[in-house]
Amino acid sequence: MTQPAPQPRQSAVTCFYYAVPALPMAAIALPLYIIVPSFYAAAFAIPLAAIGGVLLAIRLIDAVTDPLFGWLADRVTCRYGRRRGFFLSSVPLTALAAFMLFWPPADAGLAHLALWGTALSIGATWTLLPYTAWGAELSDGYHDRVRVSAWREGATLVGSLLAISLPFVGGLERADAFHGLAWIAVFVAVILPLAAGLAVWRVQEPVDRSVRRLSLRESLSHLAGNRPFLRLAAAFLLNSFANAIPASLFIYFVTARLDAPGWEGPLLFSYFLAAVAGVPLAVWTSARTGKHRAWSISMTLACLVFSGAGLLGEGDAAIFAVICVATGLLLGYDLALPPAIQADVIDNDTVRSGEQRSGLYFAAWSFITKLALALSAGIVFPLLGLAGFSTAPAASQSATALQALGALYAWLPILPKLAAIALMWRFSLDEAEQKRLRTLLA
Structure with missing residues (x-):
């Protein structure tokens, strides 16, 4: 054909x-x-x-x-x-x-x-x-x-x-x-x-590159055999889990650890507003370093910047606002780059399987996102409870509970992010490989 x-x-x-x-x-x-x-x-x-x-x-x-x-x-x-x-x-x-x-x-x-x-x-x-x-x-x-x-x-x-x-x-x-x-x-x-x-x-309407239709068994077999996808999916899960941890604890961190009730809305707004500015920055960086390297660099910077949040305490809301803006800029990389890498990964599957199945791949993407949120809630809140943290309104928190809150919020996410960086730094599907795949499809 x-x-x-x-x-x-x-x-x-x-x-x-x-x-x-x-x-x-x-x-x-x-x-x-x-x-x-x-x-x-x-x-x-x-x-x-x-x-x-x-x-x-x-x-x-x-x-x-x-x-x-x-x-x-x-x-x-x-x-x-x-x-x-x-x-x-x-x-x-x-x-x-x-x-x-x-x-x-x-x-x-x-x-x-x-x-x-x-x-x-x-x-x-x-x-x-x-x-x-x-x-x-x-x-x-x-x-x-x-x-x-x-x-x-x-x-x-x-x-x-x-x-x-x-x-x-x-x-x-x-x-x-x-x-x-x-x-x-x-x-x-x-x-x-x-x-x-x-x-x-x-x-x-985009061009459909399919030359055959796969059965469900064949489809799942090709997906499981797509090694670049498995590597990207693992990195995406780890990074999404790392991002979901502070998202789950954000309100408690601001109100209890920083003792700054009422700051939640302005801090969230500044975070997402900075992320809007971070998206074109991600485009600029990836054009010079490649998508997977730009994403890895952004995750590294996020680890460095966010680690400082664990040292903050009562009265440090203004310093935390600076951290929110900095990490918001880096969130633009998390949003813009992984889906673009996913498109390249789908090319790899299309060459091997003969069917372009972007819908199925983004369904897996959606499942990974939801799994990360579920893992965050299932792991972080029990650990916070073991440290003696109370979620009751206006509850008095012990020093141990507040220290645990700070460590879980700021330092625990660093571990999965470092693992994601290790997976993506030498990612095999770079610009040269993607061009080779497009040549094969053409």
Whole structure:
């Protein structure tokens, strides 16, 4: 079979239109797992344990829907194409579920949370997997893939800033008014369909490089035999776990260790704002050192900068703000570079297997992200409890508990990051190897 011509370098305008849907999509995740539990508990008198059980069940459903939608994203096609069509068909469910969950009626209860929370999780997975696969296949160039990823992740960070700001600007005190979560509901319900339609209209369907279709057994066999993917996946899991640890402990570190209640919002905002600036910095660095080296350098710097947080204590909130800005810049590298490396890894699989299966690979990517979050919560909180730390409001903490909090927050993440650096520093799939793979595909 004669392969199609290589994809051209994507213009900034094309990258912009592709990235726009990431803005409302990013406004879904943070409210779902950070604001929704406390809001439903306070507004509808639902026990936190019951809410936690529902959210855990939704996570278990994710374990089924991630590989299912990854497989479907590589199989289903329509008049708009394999990626664009499957992506566009998911948007009505995602937009409706977000609207219903974030702006619940006055008589909402646990059943409403379970129904629309599950619908939103399914819809968001259905939307995200073909969307990220679309971006991975949009360009063939080693460095151009970083640009496409950077545009998407930059939009994701802006959406995260909106998700942090809008609920608190709108207020969360009353459920029978146009509260802060309702702002998010309207934003997603209106902007997501418009952004998705604009992207499908203005951004082309990527070339499908498949020359055969694999059975499920063959597909899994090739995935397990893709050594660059296994190495990248291990590094991504380790680094994601390292990032999830301080994310899980952030509020406790600020309020208990630094004794700075009220600083959580401004510090988080400065962190994500710095990450927006870090994305173009990651593009610039990777163009000079290569993607895997740029990512490794950023992780090394993050270890050095973040280690200082373990030495901070009461009254050091201003110093911690500087650390948040510095590590936020480096977060831009974590967001922009690994997905661009993943696109190269998929090339390796396509050459060997004959089928381009970006959907399945990004489903594995999604599973790794969620596994890292689960590992963080399952390891860190029991260790904090063993040190005598109390999560009760206004609880008095012992010196031992505060020391353990500082060590877990700042120093424990260094170990998995160092392991990730060791895996990626001599990563075999560099620019020269990627060009060789593209030649074979052509």
